[in-house]
Amino acid sequence: xxxxxxxxxQGLLWAVIGVxxxxxxxxxxxxxxxxxxxxxxxxxxxxxxxxxxxxxxxATILAFLVGCVAGLVTGLLYTKAKIPVLLAGILVMTASYSxxxxxxxxxxxxxxxxxxxxxxxxxxxxPPYFDSVALGFIVIVIVTTILVYxxxxxxxxxxxxxxxxxxxAESLGINTDNMKIMGVSVSNGLIALGGALVxxxxxxxxxxxxxxxxxxxxxxxxxxxVIFGELTMVQRLIAVTIGSIIYRxxxxxxxxxxxxxxxxxxxxxxxxxxxxxxxxLESKFHLKHVLKRGLKND
Amino acid sequence: xxxxxxxxxxxxxxxxxxxxxxxxxxxxINLDIYSGDFITILGSNGAGKSTLFNTIGGNLxxxxxxxxYNGKDITRMSVVRRTEFLSRVFQDPKLGTxxxxxxxxxxxxxxxxxxxxSLIPRNLKSQMNKFKKITAKMNNNLDERLETATGxxxxxxxxxxxxxxxxxxxxxILLLDEHTAALDPKTSEQLMNITENTINKEKLTCLMxxxxxxxxxxxxxxxxxxxxxxxxxxISGEEKKHLTKEKLLTFFNDIQ
Numbered sequence: 001x002x003x004x005x006x007x008x009x010q011g012l013l014w015a016v017i018g019v020x021x022x023x024x025x026x027x028x029x030x031x032x033x034x035x036x037x038x039x040x041x042x043x044x045x046x047x048x049x050x051x052x053x054x055x056x057x058x059a060t061i062l063a064f065l066v067g068c069v070a071g072l073v074t075g076l077l078y079t080k081a082k083i084p085v086l087l088a089g090i091l092v093m094t095a096s097y098s099x100x101x102x103x104x105x106x107x108x109x110x111x112x113x114x115x116x117x118x119x120x121x122x123x124x125x126x127p128p129y130f131d132s133v134a135l136g137f138i139v140i141v142i143v144t145t146i147l148v149y150x151x152x153x154x155x156x157x158x159x160x161x162x163x164x165x166x167x168x169a170e171s172l173g174i175n176t177d178n179m180k181i182m183g184v185s186v187s188n189g190l191i192a193l194g195g196a197l198v199x200x201x202x203x204x205x206x207x208x209x210x211x212x213x214x215x216x217x218x219x220x221x222x223x224x225x226v227i228f229g230e231l232t233m234v235q236r237l238i239a240v241t242i243g244s245i246i247y248r249x250x251x252x253x254x255x256x257x258x259x260x261x262x263x264x265x266x267x268x269x270x271x272x273x274x275x276x277x278x279x280x281l282e283s284k285f286h287l288k289h290v291l292k293r294g295l296k297n298d
Numbered sequence: 299x300x301x302x303x304x305x306x307x308x309x310x311x312x313x314x315x316x317x318x319x320x321x322x323x324x325x326x327i328n329l330d331i332y333s334g335d336f337i338t339i340l341g342s343n344g345a346g347k348s349t350l351f352n353t354i355g356g357n358l359x360x361x362x363x364x365x366x367y368n369g370k371d372i373t374r375m376s377v378v379r380r381t382e383f384l385s386r387v388f389q390d391p392k393l394g395t396x397x398x399x400x401x402x403x404x405x406x407x408x409x410x411x412x413x414x415x416s417l418i419p420r421n422l423k424s425q426m427n428k429f430k431k432i433t434a435k436m437n438n439n440l441d442e443r444l445e446t447a448t449g450x451x452x453x454x455x456x457x458x459x460x461x462x463x464x465x466x467x468x469x470x471i472l473l474l475d476e477h478t479a480a481l482d483p484k485t486s487e488q489l490m491n492i493t494e495n496t497i498n499k500e501k502l503t504c505l506m507x508x509x510x511x512x513x514x515x516x517x518x519x520x521x522x523x524x525x526x527x528x529x530x531x532x533i534s535g536e537e538k539k540h541l542t543k544e545k546l547l548t549f550f551n552d553i554q
Contacts, residue, residue: 150417157399158415161407164396171355171394172463173381173412 005129007252011245012136013197016143017213018220018240020190023147026221026236028163028183033089034074035191035217037096038067040210042192043199044100047109050200056117060196067192068185070096075181093210100207108206116200132201139197140241143190148234159183160233191217212265215272220244222275247271301369302330303503304354304471309363311349311527323349324360325527331471331505335534336497338514339507340546341524347507350524351473354505356380367470382412383470387460387477394460397449401440401459404448405429408463432462436492454485461489465496472497474506478513490517515541525553 017039024032042063049059070092077088101107117123123131150156161169162179169176191213199205224236224243231239247268254267311324323346331337341347352358354365356377365373367383388394395404406422406429426444433441436458440451448456457477464472474493478486494517497504508514514521521538523531530553533541 149419152420153417154410154415154420155417157403157407157420158410160399161396164398165393167388167393168396169407170377171381171386171388172407172410173378174407174415175378 002129003252004249005133007248008245009129009132009136009201011248012140012241013132013201014194014216014248015136015140015220015241015244016197017191017194017217018224018244019140019143019147019237020187020194021214021217022221022237022240023183023187023190025218026163027160028180030085031089031214032071032074032184032187033086033214034071034092034096034184034188035089036210036213037093037100038070038188038192038210039195039198039213040100040205040207041070041096041103042067042195043205043209044103044109044195044207045192046196047111047199047205048103048105050111050114050116051109056115056119056200060117060193060200063196064189064193067195068189070192071185071188072181074188075184078184079177079180097207104205104207107208108204110204111200112203116203117197118200135197135201139193143193144237144241147237151233212268215265215268216247219247219268219272219275222272223247226275226278300332303333303368304331305329305364305366306354307364307366309353309360309365311346311353311358312361315361322527324353327363327527327529329522329529331503333503334501335520336502336504336518337506337520337522338518339505339522339524340509340511340514341507345524346527347524348475351386351475351505351507354471355384355386355473379412384473385411385464385467385469385471386473387457387464387475389476389479391453391456391460391480394463395448395451395456398447400445401433401448401451402426402429402444404459404463405433405466408466411463411467411469432466433459436462438488454481454489457481457485458489458492461493461496465500465502468500468502470503472502472504474504476507476509479509493517511543511546515543515546523549523553 017035021032021035024030045066046056046059046063049062050056054062074088074092077083077091078085083091117135118131123134126134151160158169158174159179159182161172162174162176166176169179195209199209220240220243222243223246224239227243227246228235228239250271251264251267254264255261259267306327306329309324309327310322312320312322314320327350339347339350349358353360356375360373363373364371372380396407399407402422402425406420406425409425429444430441433444438455438458440455440458443451443455448459451459457480461477478489481489490513496502506518519538520534521531521541522529531549
């Protein structure tokens with residue numbers, strides 16, 4: 001049972017990463033590799049700030065802002081310097097490895113004996129593993145509420161239109177470059193926030209903790225979409241969080257089946273490939289038809 | 299004599315500059331457009347029609363010459379700034395609408411054409427009645443589908459929506475780039491009727507590219523033929539009214 005609670009807590013903490021990536025991957029409609037760099041950067045920033053005696057809340061906000069700046073750089077490289085977005089993201093991702101080492105001064109930093117968001121009285125009073133559930137829940141509710149509000153404003157609609165039809169957005173007077181820069185920036189801020197949360201939950205930060213982050217974030221998005229199908233924008237954001245929790249439960253199941261924790265990256269990628277390939281394979285092999293026929297038993 | 303609302307002065311647009319293929323797509327274009335003009339533009343492929351629109355819209359900057367709106371030089375003004383007074387309908391229905399947003403959301407965006415987008419709530423609900431009214435006039439069930447994602451509309455509905463979006467806020471100048479070409483003949487005619495009614499009622503200033511000689515003759519008060527980057531034919535008023543397809547065809551044969 002505690003394993004399941006722990007998995008749900010992980011899912012909620014990681015959900016903010018899925019939601020962050022959703023802004024670029026689904027709304028602006030491009031893959032942003034920067035996230036592999038901003039996740040450990042957020043972790044490094046928060047952990048180092050806490051180690052220097054800064055309060056965990058401020059340290060976490062600081063991580064968000066640092067992520068925004070990294071995203072801003074990617075956005076500027078993409079829109080102003082006209083570097084293809086995939087490459088722009090990889091450039092910032094690669095550079096951030098060096099920056100993380102500069103921030104921490106070493107490849108990893110422990111939070112042993114130091115305060116974190118989870119060490120406040122409220123979280124300590126909860127049963128084991130429920131602290132990360134509560135923290136993840138609070139953060140994702142705040143983030144989702146703000147995003148839902150934002151997407152329903154004039155600016156939010158202009159942002160959605162930019163990703164949906166850039167040509168039209170421009171012809172209606174929307175500055176699409178600014179929308180993209182804003183989106184990539186906020187997206188990476190959220191990813192860094194996720195990094196800060198995960199690092200505080202794990203009790204340490206490591207420069208290599210960013211590997212495979214994009215796959216994890218995509219998994220939350222895709223699982224949510226495959227399970228729930230056609231949804232409104234608001235429902236989609238909530239579906240990402242549910243997708244994130246399901247993803248963690250699936251990983252738990254895989255571990256229970258006897259796989260090693262080191263196999264998880266391989267398994268995550270395979271899972272994602274299956275989920276992403278499903279719609280195409282479905283139409284190619286008439287899977288639905290076959291399944292329905294199988295059920296009808298005739 | 300009234301002053302023109304829109305002017306092109308000695309516009310030259312060159313491609314492949316410095317190579318043997320150097321070509322003036324627009325070759326010293328001069329055009330005065332008066333308020334209320336409905337100009338149809340004819341020309342073969344490569345005559346420079348699209349380049350002309352892109353120069354007016356700001357997507358392309360001319361190599362030399364001036365673009366003037368209301369007496370103000372806007373040659374260097376960005377596409378986004380120009381949308382304050384300029385709107386466009388493209389040939390491809392997919393270009394003019396956002397497929398994942400609903401019809402109402404698209405109209406709402408269009409209402410804010412050229413205005414600042416801020417963090418105030420979009421207020422979609424209070425506009426629904428208005429949107430229902432204007433879409434109902436189109437007689438193609440668009441008003442029943444305000445909550446539908448635009449990507450699920452038919453090409454005709456989508457293009458009608460594009461046209462509505464371009465005219466929901468009265469534009470100072472409206473550019474129609476073969477906006478009925480992708481539609482079947484019946485839908486195309488419907489949209490042309492809507493177009494003409496709206497332009498007459500709102501007294502819009504409009505430029506319309508078309509490949510149909512009949513449409514070019516039937517609609518508008520002025521007709522221009524572009525040929526090899528030059529305006530080779532420009533008639534208006536009574537002369538335009540008495541223009542026949544035969545006359546136009548003879549002219550086309552002469553310039554070939």
